[in-house]
Amino acid sequence: MSEQITIGAYLLERLAQLKVTSMFGVPGDFNLGFLDLVEDHPAMEWIGNCNELNAAYAADGYARVKPTSIGVITTTFGVGELSAINGIAGAFSEMVPVLHIVGVPSTSQQKNKPMLHHTLGDGRYDAYAKAAEQFAITQATLLDKRTAAQEIDRVITACITSARPVYLFIPTDVVFMKIPTGNLHTPLTSAFPPNDEETEQFVLDEIVRKVEAADGDAIFLVDACAVRHHVKDEVKELVEKTGFPVYAAPMGKSAVWEGYERYGGIYVGSISRPEIKEKVESAKLIISIGGLKSDFNTGNFTYRIPKQRTIELHSDHTLVQYAKYDAIGMKQLIPKLIPRLAGFAAAASKLSVPRFGARFPTEDPLGEETISHAWMWPRMSQFFREKDVIVSETGTSSFGVLDVPLPKDAINVSQILWGSIGWTVGSTLGAALAARDQNLGRTLLFIGDGSIQLTIQEVSTMMRLRLKPIIFLLNNSGYTIERYLHGTHRKYNDIVNWKWTQLLDVLAPADLEPRPKSYTVHTKKEFDELLNTPSFASCETIQLVEIMMDRFDAPQALQRQAELSGKTNAYVAEYL
Template sequence: MNDTTSGRTYRVVDYLLDRLAELGLTEVFGVPGDYNMSILDVVDDHDRLRWVGNANELNAAYAADGYARARGLGALITTYGVGELSAANGIGGAYAEYSPVLHIVGAPKDELQEQRLLLHHSLGDGNFEHFRDMARHITVADAHLTARNAAAEIDRVLREVVLESRPGYLMLPADVVEAPVYRPSGPLRDLERTSSQDAVDAFRAAAREQLDGRRTTILADLLVQRLGATDAFDRLLEATDVPFSTSAWGKTLVNESLDRFAGVYAGGASDERVRAAVEDAETLVSIGVVLNDTLTAGFTDNIDPGRVISVDSGVSSVGGQMFAPLALRDAVDVLTDLAKEKAWVPQPLDDASRPEADPADADAPLTQADLWPTIAAAVGEGQTVLADQGTSFFGVAPLRMPKDALFLGQPMWGSIGYTLPACLGVALAVPERRAVLLIGDGSAQLTVQEIGTMLREKVNPVIIVVNNDGYTVEREIHGRNRHYNDIVRYDWQTLPAAFGATEDTALTLKVTTLRELKDAIATAKKTTDRMVVVEVVTDRNDVPTLLAKVAGAMK
């Protein structure tokens, strides 16, 4: 158990952190606490990992989630009880949104837990398993590490996190941190799902019959990316000439600049072009699709399951007949083989051209109708766009993004404020992509402290804060004139300075008209050496068309 290179004992904490580095992590998020500091010492000294401290544990969980979406795995370290419960909302969101995040909790020594002592940060009843029990509901695997089980349990939990693309939980007691353990015998194995050959063959036969001569459209979604099948899916698109679409959840999974892109499917709130492509197809090939109420305007999707070839995590179906175990990637490869074997018949796709709108008055008060197309048109290839739940998400989701852009939101969990810390995580995970954050003033107030971390880390995003004087999305659903949808008005022009910004590290702009918006975007594009915060003022009751439809369905 001795490390031959350093002469010191190889410990449980070394094993854990080396596994994280092996899986591609270079940053670990979190907040220090007295039960986790011995872990943080080792993170601080690690040659492949770097500690990124956050303003609070919730923000750390959000940052790790954003990092995981861009890098394939994220991790955070909190202290027992008070720290881990602060992060629980973020871990719940990672579970709902299929984001592989490992939550490491520094806990009291096992010898103290066994004595059932009334330790601080506990509930004072001598039971130290309460919070792990809570975590079981929002993770795919959990473990209380001991000196005897640590290596096996670390590998088991990490394997499940990667396979399921969902969070895991490790309780690491302070006296187990330094416990000796053997180094890994090799890389972590069994990180891909396996398929039954019988299931593959049966699915191939059923899908071949369903596709034969029928007008076909492909609808794909986030699980393609989350489960590591993007390259297989790209090969399928190259092998076919049929139209394709995504929901807003899977936005930018496909090249939206291609003519075959029908648009973003949103149930009854969809544009007619994409609605017809998806709902009128004789065969709909649905890959990694998860449709919820906000993505379908209150379940107004009208898709006959009898004509759907559905490919999901570990199971596929054709017209309701199930085939398992069948990995998503393997099922997509089968579909690619079928497309090469016999060309699929495309569902006719309506012309994408639209009547030209009357030109906007560039000096009139800015509207949502002008705001989002202007922003979408300014997004460059390879950029990352994060849109917080509300006017930002529903404003930009229906609009086309350029090739290789990465779009992130949280339409299932819908925790407002998520995207600001997630922007930090994404920017650190893929520093070559400049991040653009779109967030409302109400949402930003929940997590705004992480601007300070962004400044410290020098990630220099463009942050567009939509100042519409409160919770506009809530007003659209209920209580338009109720005081509970009002918020305290922040001075967004001076706020970055409160978090340490100077003229050399941040530029703040304010726009109220379309002309000012275009000028601000041009300035932001040129200003790459600093964070740019653009405050965009719109009317408190002005909402994007898609949000109005979704909110109407949810009333």
């Protein structure tokens, strides 16, 4: 007879096989039995968040920094799962593998439909699952123990292969049902089905012909899905062995080491640096890897790279100019493309590449001592170290960090497509835990005073877990990105100015040692001296730096993006 295991324990063993070590979420009466198993599991740590939205953000950040794993959140039926849904939708939008486990009423209650708490009072027990369908690649409700193992495996496999969220709904009485352990001996696969050999060979030949026709004048443009679908190593070998210039889109930042001699910088359409824009748009052939053409990722759709000069490599298809080849994925294609394109290395080496570096302003319009974005981000680039995890909030931070190079093996974490303000606080929690698992460097959060007010509670969870990020809080008196988009002087873009340097003490556990530290810097000199302080840079404890900035100052890239967005999203009274 096969050994037996509870369904809840089976699920946890599958997650442990994927090296999931942290589970985020909030306890509720329909998931408490499952949480007993989580708390008792030797390889799993129950994090316990302040709210479900933050837990979803944390699972997202964890998955981004730990590419061999997935993020996991557990909530309760209805009130818990709906609170998390914005975070899950963001993970879907940005292609992040997150498993949402929901504890739901027992199988008999779902059949008889009594008017339970957390329901809508009308017997529609499936209403929340129907909502979840919009933000998940697949889902399963575990009602039959005979198929539970197969359903768990199916859903998790879909999560890791598609890099999208999935849902598992587990009734209270199913958690402790016993099933055989046999399936656990077969590892879950993260691989796509193999490319069709004949079609793949044709595609390879076509790509080589296009490079030949361009006389070797080709570039690589690397984007978000190169990270999400785990081809960073393949891309590294491809760019190094071919020697073609390589650029990145904003969502692809840190997919390629920005100190690499053939790396030219970030291409964002019309708001790119002039030398980057010229090199990318004048290339005879652009080979895009993992492209994601959203508005903020393309300079409001101002890419100037027509299809007749473009090849696109994606996780599940390839585009060669106007021809689409379904089921020809880049994970298997790129290794075969490398030797085919390596012969162009001599021609590629003659193509000049602009040197991508931080640029201090020659003249600062805000004055010599005032901390400006134009000065701060080049200065921060000197503070960054190899293997740092750099989390930048939607708005001034996510745009500012684009303009400076990151060190080798540093990881950039930002949410450019979904853009939910406050996301980075929860994400920093998950990112810091993943960084600890993988022996990465410091975790650094850049966030504005408006954004952090939405999710500040999760800093208390970081301190409870003895995590030591540095929180760089940009105090510019409100929602700066919104000021640039609309309502520059409107009150709705203002916020209450909290006593920021007192917050860590308020949120910290009484027994936290060493105690958290907070600072306020008003001038470049004060900020520079703090960054040069060894004890500060070594992250001996969690730290918060309040950076006083002008409310109307913003990175140039954000200002240009806001101008473009303002033109396309103009508020027009059509009835006038």
